[in-house]
Amino acid sequence: MSAPLLQLDQATIRFGGLTAVNAVDLAVAPGELRGLIGPNGAGKTTLFNLITGVYAPSSGTLRFADASLAGLRPDQITGLGIARTFQNIRLFPGLSVFDNVRVACNLHRTTSPLHTLLRGRAFRADEAAIADRVDALLTLFNLDRFRDAPATSLPYGEQRRLEIVRALATQPRLLLLDEPAAGMNPSEKVDLVRLIREIHQRFNLTILLVEHSMRVVMTVCEHITVLDYGVKIAEGTPAEIQKNPRVIEAYLGEDHTAKFGHH
Amino acid sequence: MPFPRQHLGLIATLAAAVAITTFGGSLNAYYLDVAMNVGIAIILAVSLNLVNGHTGQFSLGHAGFMAIGAYLSSACTLRLAPALADASSPLLAQHALFFVALLLGGFTAAIAGFLIGLPSLRLRGDYLALITLGFAEIIRVVFQNTPALGGAIGLNGMPPLTSIAWTYGWVAVTVFTISCLINSTYGRGFLAVRDNEIAASAAGINPTRYKVVAFTLGAFFAGIAGGLFAHLKLAIDPRGFDFFRSVEIVVMVILGGMGNTLGVIVAATLLTLLPEFLRPVAEYRMVIYAALLIGLMLARPQGLFNVRLGKSRL
Numbered sequence: 001m002s003a004p005l006l007q008l009d010q011a012t013i014r015f016g017g018l019t020a021v022n023a024v025d026l027a028v029a030p031g032e033l034r035g036l037i038g039p040n041g042a043g044k045t046t047l048f049n050l051i052t053g054v055y056a057p058s059s060g061t062l063r064f065a066d067a068s069l070a071g072l073r074p075d076q077i078t079g080l081g082i083a084r085t086f087q088n089i090r091l092f093p094g095l096s097v098f099d100n101v102r103v104a105c106n107l108h109r110t111t112s113p114l115h116t117l118l119r120g121r122a123f124r125a126d127e128a129a130i131a132d133r134v135d136a137l138l139t140l141f142n143l144d145r146f147r148d149a150p151a152t153s154l155p156y157g158e159q160r161r162l163e164i165v166r167a168l169a170t171q172p173r174l175l176l177l178d179e180p181a182a183g184m185n186p187s188e189k190v191d192l193v194r195l196i197r198e199i200h201q202r203f204n205l206t207i208l209l210v211e212h213s214m215r216v217v218m219t220v221c222e223h224i225t226v227l228d229y230g231v232k233i234a235e236g237t238p239a240e241i242q243k244n245p246r247v248i249e250a251y252l253g254e255d256h257t258a259k260f261g262h263h
Numbered sequence: 264m265p266f267p268r269q270h271l272g273l274i275a276t277l278a279a280a281v282a283i284t285t286f287g288g289s290l291n292a293y294y295l296d297v298a299m300n301v302g303i304a305i306i307l308a309v310s311l312n313l314v315n316g317h318t319g320q321f322s323l324g325h326a327g328f329m330a331i332g333a334y335l336s337s338a339c340t341l342r343l344a345p346a347l348a349d350a351s352s353p354l355l356a357q358h359a360l361f362f363v364a365l366l367l368g369g370f371t372a373a374i375a376g377f378l379i380g381l382p383s384l385r386l387r388g389d390y391l392a393l394i395t396l397g398f399a400e401i402i403r404v405v406f407q408n409t410p411a412l413g414g415a416i417g418l419n420g421m422p423p424l425t426s427i428a429w430t431y432g433w434v435a436v437t438v439f440t441i442s443c444l445i446n447s448t449y450g451r452g453f454l455a456v457r458d459n460e461i462a463a464s465a466a467g468i469n470p471t472r473y474k475v476v477a478f479t480l481g482a483f484f485a486g487i488a489g490g491l492f493a494h495l496k497l498a499i500d501p502r503g504f505d506f507f508r509s510v511e512i513v514v515m516v517i518l519g520g521m522g523n524t525l526g527v528i529v530a531a532t533l534l535t536l537l538p539e540f541l542r543p544v545a546e547y548r549m550v551i552y553a554a555l556l557i558g559l560m561l562a563r564p565q566g567l568f569n570v571r572l573g574k575s576r577l
Contacts (some may be wrong), residue, residue: 025325026387050327052465061313073464073469073471074461074465075463075464075466075467075468075469075470076469078464078465078466078467079467082341083465083489084465086461086462086465089461090459090461091459091463092454092455092459092460092462093458093459094454094457094458095455095458099451099454102451103448103452103454103455103463103466103468104446104466104467105448106448106451106452106466106467106468107467109449110449112451113444113447113450113476116443116444116446116447116449116450117439117440117444119270119292119443123447127446127447127448130448154329167433167466168467169466170466172468176560197355197370199505236473
């Protein structure tokens with residue numbers, strides 16, 4: 001196995017007396033599609049917030065592509081190539097669909113803010129290139145018909161998709177998806193699985209997926225890591241995880257062990 | 264698009280302003296005075312709109328930055344203008360001095376804006392409003408207690424250098440700069456910071472940087488407006504830059520529709536003209552003014568104009 005793209009070593013964060021993430025080791029290889037599951041409050045989203053620099057770890061180290069993430073701001077981490085979506089969708093409501101994605105292209109701007117005043121050839125070429133890139137992404141994800149509509153006027157499922165497109169516009173190497181299937185009906189979930197697979201391949205991405213829907217995680221992920229009360233309790237293939245007694249216990253309590261397989 | 268739309272607007276406004284100043288000698292002095300008041304209000308409102316409207320940081324300290332510009336430019340012209348009387352072309356020399364004085368006021372205000380921008384990054388909403396309000400009051404009290412700047416009496420006897428050309432020249436520069444910034448991939452970052460800071464940083468935007476830029480640039484233009492104000496009124500005192508002045512500018516921004524440059528320009532114009540139209544009703548003037556404000560807010564809580572989302576333009 002090649003060197004991990006993302007490596008967490010004893011990552012820990014405490015909020016007062018609560019240890020939300022406790023000494024978690026995690027290694028995600030380049031190109032992997034890793035699932036991260038666990039009951040409510042297991043620390044999955046907190047782990048995402050640690051990786052993306054929203055919180056600083058109380059102890060432990062986080063490395064991405066052989067660079068330490070310590071002390072970096074979220075925007076700097078995005079600049080290194082880690083993009084994310086949010087559990088509760090966070091679009092820019094005052095901006096159009098097009099502008100929501102355009103904002104994420106700032107990392108790859110070639111002209112400075114001063115160029116906006118001169119509006120010269122270089123500036124116009126840069127803006128045109130960005131607009132082309134945004135339009136290509138919107139077309140690819142079937143959002144071009146909403147191009148100039150306010151982002152929050154979109155149907156729920158499309159908003160989730162737009163958030164993924166915005167994350168992709170930062171040209172990431174690692175994409176963190178936080179419960180993309182939340183609130184989706186079964187047919188939307190089928191589309192989502194297809195979408196995740198497609199972006200995984202087309203954009204040559206490594207994906208870390210937090211998800212409650214077992215159907216989605218078990219179908220789409222090659223490897224799964226399980227958290228419970230901030231501690232990593234299991235790691236393995238979907239088949240291994242389904243049979244793991246500690247995982248079943250964490251989800252269903254001891255007495256329901258037998259039922260889990262049919263979920 | 265061979266020639267950017269924004270540049271045409273800039274040049275047209277500049278040319279019109281210079282033309283009116285040059286050939287408008289017979290125009291009614293009162294109308295000219297009101298027109299310059301309107302221009303200064305537009306500069307103040309459009310620059311505050313960058314902070315409060317586009318970037319979504321509620322600042323109540325714009326009068327403080329205006330005061331810095333007014334005092335510094337006045338101190339500059341008061342000290343140096345007499346020396347220019349012997350220059351070969353006194354008028355030209357005076358206006359050159361005025362330009363330098365305005366920039367001095369603008370840049371000092373910008374430095375103050377930068378300094379207030381730094382601590383304010385940790386705060387938002389009401390807390391930020393309080394900090395900026397406190398900051399503006401500190402500026403005012405410092406001027407009030409500096410004998411070299413006239414203390415409580417203030418400064419007077421500035422040369423009457425503010426003209427239609429200077430005022431609308433700066434209006435054009437302010438509107439041009441801010442709308443050019445906003446109408447770009449870079450500028451959409453201000454709106455992203457306003458809409459959702461966490462999502463903005465996840466999209467690679469540095470909210471801190473954007474807020475500091477907004478505060479600094481907003482303060483710069485407020486400083487310029489202060490300099491124009493001082494050389495229009497020819498007498499300034501600390502009371503002219505108190506809390507109520509800041510509120511007046513905030514009202515223009517809110518009424519114009521936060522983040523809508525055109526709406527804010529119209530609101531600044533209306534709110535400056537309104538007291539003039541209400542002069543006949545004398546003592547009830549401010550009551551009616553306030554009542555109209557309440558009525559407008561009830562009728563159009565989203566601002567006079569709410570056409571924020573249009574086609575994206577370059």
